Amino acid sequence: MTATAAARPSAAAAHLRIEAVVKRFAPDAAAAVDGVSLDIAPGEFFALLGPSGCGKTTLLRLLAGFETPDEGRILIAGADMAGVPPYRRPVNMMFQSYALFPHLTVAQNVGFGLKQDRLPKREREARVAAMLDLVKLGRLAQRKPHQLSGGERQRVALARALAQEPKLVLLDEPLAALDRKLREETRFELVRIQHRVGITFLMVTHDQEEAMSMASRIAVMSQGRIVQLGTPQEIYETPANRFVADFIGGVNLLEGRVLRAHDGLIEIDSAEAGAILVVEHPVLAAGSTVAIAVRPEKIVFAPPAAAANRLEARVRGLAYRGEASTYEVELASGKLLRVTQVNAVRQAPAYAAGDSISLGFAPGAAVVLAP
Amino acid sequence: MINRLSPFLAVMLVVGYAFLYGPIASLVVYSFNASRLVTVWAGFSTHWYVELMHNEAIQRAALISLEIAVIAATGALLLGTAAGYALQRYRRFRGRALFGTLAIAPLVLPEVITGLSLLLLFVALEQAVGWPQGRGVPTIAIAHITLGTAYVAVVVEARLAAFDRSLEEAALDLGARPFKVFLVITLPLIAPALAAGWLLAFTLSLDDLVIASFTSGPSSTTLPMVIFSSVRLGVSPQINALATLFLVTVAVLVTLAGRLMNRPEPKS
Numbered sequence: 299m300t301a302t303a304a305a306r307p308s309a310a311a312a313h314l315r316i317e318a319v320v321k322r323f324a325p326d327a328a329a330a331v332d333g334v335s336l337d338i339a340p341g342e343f344f345a346l347l348g349p350s351g352c353g354k355t356t357l358l359r360l361l362a363g364f365e366t367p368d369e370g371r372i373l374i375a376g377a378d379m380a381g382v383p384p385y386r387r388p389v390n391m392m393f394q395s396y397a398l399f400p401h402l403t404v405a406q407n408v409g410f411g412l413k414q415d416r417l418p419k420r421e422r423e424a425r426v427a428a429m430l431d432l433v434k435l436g437r438l439a440q441r442k443p444h445q446l447s448g449g450e451r452q453r454v455a456l457a458r459a460l461a462q463e464p465k466l467v468l469l470d471e472p473l474a475a476l477d478r479k480l481r482e483e484t485r486f487e488l489v490r491i492q493h494r495v496g497i498t499f500l501m502v503t504h505d506q507e508e509a510m511s512m513a514s515r516i517a518v519m520s521q522g523r524i525v526q527l528g529t530p531q532e533i534y535e536t537p538a539n540r541f542v543a544d545f546i547g548g549v550n551l552l553e554g555r556v557l558r559a560h561d562g563l564i565e566i567d568s569a570e571a572g573a574i575l576v577v578e579h580p581v582l583a584a585g586s587t588v589a590i591a592v593r594p595e596k597i598v599f600a601p602p603a604a605a606a607n608r609l610e611a612r613v614r615g616l617a618y619r620g621e622a623s624t625y626e627v628e629l630a631s632g633k634l635l636r637v638t639q640v641n642a643v644r645q646a647p648a649y650a651a652g653d654s655i656s657l658g659f660a661p662g663a664a665v666v667l668a669p
Numbered sequence: 670m671i672n673r674l675s676p677f678l679a680v681m682l683v684v685g686y687a688f689l690y691g692p693i694a695s696l697v698v699y700s701f702n703a704s705r706l707v708t709v710w711a712g713f714s715t716h717w718y719v720e721l722m723h724n725e726a727i728q729r730a731a732l733i734s735l736e737i738a739v740i741a742a743t744g745a746l747l748l749g750t751a752a753g754y755a756l757q758r759y760r761r762f763r764g765r766a767l768f769g770t771l772a773i774a775p776l777v778l779p780e781v782i783t784g785l786s787l788l789l790l791f792v793a794l795e796q797a798v799g800w801p802q803g804r805g806v807p808t809i810a811i812a813h814i815t816l817g818t819a820y821v822a823v824v825v826e827a828r829l830a831a832f833d834r835s836l837e838e839a840a841l842d843l844g845a846r847p848f849k850v851f852l853v854i855t856l857p858l859i860a861p862a863l864a865a866g867w868l869l870a871f872t873l874s875l876d877d878l879v880i881a882s883f884t885s886g887p888s889s890t891t892l893p894m895v896i897f898s899s900v901r902l903g904v905s906p907q908i909n910a911l912a913t914l915f916l917v918t919v920a921v922l923v924t925l926a927g928r929l930m931n932r933p934e935p936k937s
Contacts, residue, residue, distance in 0.1 A: 362838075384838070386844075387842075389842070390843065391838075393838070398839075462844070
């Protein structure tokens, strides 16, 4: 895994360092954050990804200083944050609700932190203007938050979080309150702004697409722990376990027993698949039970007759999404699979419910999951 | 669609309003009566209002009432805001439930009991430490503060319950110290509730007869006390005029307070 090693910052360069942090909200309750350790490099766009209640927001609040860890340490730029109140941390947060001050104008909102820093008025005004330019809101400087659209409010919140030039910006579900189309545009916008200002971003999200398209590295969290850490591609293509495979995008799981291993391939006898499956994987003991994961877009229809992993199935249903169609197919064992086909030509051959088809996937397309 | 009233409901509505507001309406109407007799209509006149303007006893009482109401409302605002803030923001402390009950108990305590207990307290205090010397404006104001505090606490607590706390967190995050956050974020946003609480406490103090009677001294007759005692000597249309002015003042203040309380929180 050289890619992981390269993407992971060395301890010396770590900008934000979280060491074995534990947070419990009641002495007898399960830990909301359960022994999380993490190093984040300067200038990184990092995402904490997980379902609601996985502890990602609590971790963010620990970094901002709104909660205190029960165990462990948090270091920002080498400084231990223990006992440092939120108003003295070199960290700014963009709240999910944006938390814009309703009685202040856009310019006053953005300049609020600078005023606390006692920056001279002229410098403050220049910085506010620069920030509003950055998020393209210069013409709305004198408006009140309730006079803005959702997207404009989101950008004011971002400008406010960036204005003090913090060492780290925390973004709590930054796009959740936007409608779908705006959300997709804003992803690129956020990444562009992050590149321009060069400030480390730490984003919390439950949306895997959002995390993968924006972040350079992702930590997938579940029940207060980090279950996998890596680049979007590593997380998607080599999920560490079933939870990650299932949470990140659609996935088909097939279980079976290892028959033998040879030449970097293993053969699996899968009753669910009704076939002997061949998957690229280092040696595994014969007889052990394994699960393999195949992404819906990696399964093809009507593979060549001699291809490995050829399965016979019947179409149960079809969801046409425009750019692609997702089929639900049923194997002879009753196991249901999802298959995504890109609609590359306008009159792509469509299968209807009840059609018999054959499917296949390459040995390299499937991943053996840790039990 | 506007629901049309059935004749039966319309009649019931009129009867209900007449029951509630008929006496007050007649009081207002007779304040403009030219006759000295409160039961005989002798034409429209503002004579009694003019006479009221020249009645020094009533003017003095009105000033005393206003003075007490301003002191009581301001004191109640300070204490009530602190109590409401504590109840809403500190969810867990020893004796919180007891504190919550005690803070709003004056709302339901019979006024006679409140008044009597305060009178006994003031008398005992005077004997023990020599203060307050007799009873007057300060003792009435203190008594009214106890009542007003409960109202302000309820109003402030309700407003804070609807307050988006991430606003305060955002201000902290941007470098403002907790007290500064309270001053520049919390206070401006709950100001309408504070104004409403002040107005309510002011109105309560202006209205109160029972507690004031217990805690007043010879030189501190409030307006309700003047009205009450003069009615016992026979009703003069001057009192009708005074009551009408009083009514208008209180109605305006209560309406204003209601508007301030129901003002929606500005969306962030």
